[in-house]
Amino acid sequence: MSHTQVSESNGEWRQMEREFADRTLKCSDCGNDFVWTAGEQAFFYDKHLQNEPKRCKPCKQAKNERLAAITAAQTSGIRQRIEVSVQCARCGQQTTVPFYPSQGRPVFCRSCFLAGRAANDADAEQH
Numbered sequence: 001m002s003h004t005q006v007s008e009s010n011g012e013w014r015q016m017e018r019e020f021a022d023r024t025l026k027c028s029d030c031g032n033d034f035v036w037t038a039g040e041q042a043f044f045y046d047k048h049l050q051n052e053p054k055r056c057k058p059c060k061q062a063k064n065e066r067l068a069a070i071t072a073a074q075t076s077g078i079r080q081r082i083e084v085s086v087q088c089a090r091c092g093q094q095t096t097v098p099f100y101p102s103q104g105r106p107v108f109c110r111s112c113f114l115a116g117r118a119a120n121d122a123d124a125e126q127h
């Protein structure tokens, strides 16, 4: 009287059984969760890479751009005019700033930066 109704899948195991599942990692730069996809993991193990990704895609790209700009500046000896793509901490808009933002420090687009400064000035005067 045992109802063993385990539905077997007709022994039809798929050949392309996934070895990897998407994993959620935390970005060391912005602290946001990002997905390390199964495909990327497969690539990772295929190449016998050691260090798991620490940064989300935008941060990784930003870091690469930063390094490339620094390398370019060093090799050319000329301080290049830089433009770093960032997300404004206030309005969330994608913007570019002419400097390399420090880690963990909020970056504002031009109008928010000016608005924030104006607000601070106003505060200072009122108090």
Ligand SMILES: [Zn+2]
Binding pocket: 027, 028, 029, 030, 031, 032, 055, 056, 057, 058, 059, 060
């Ligand atoms: Zn990030």
Ligand SMILES: [Zn+2]
Binding pocket: 088, 089, 090, 091, 092, 093, 108, 109, 110, 111, 112, 113
């Ligand atoms: Zn803004």
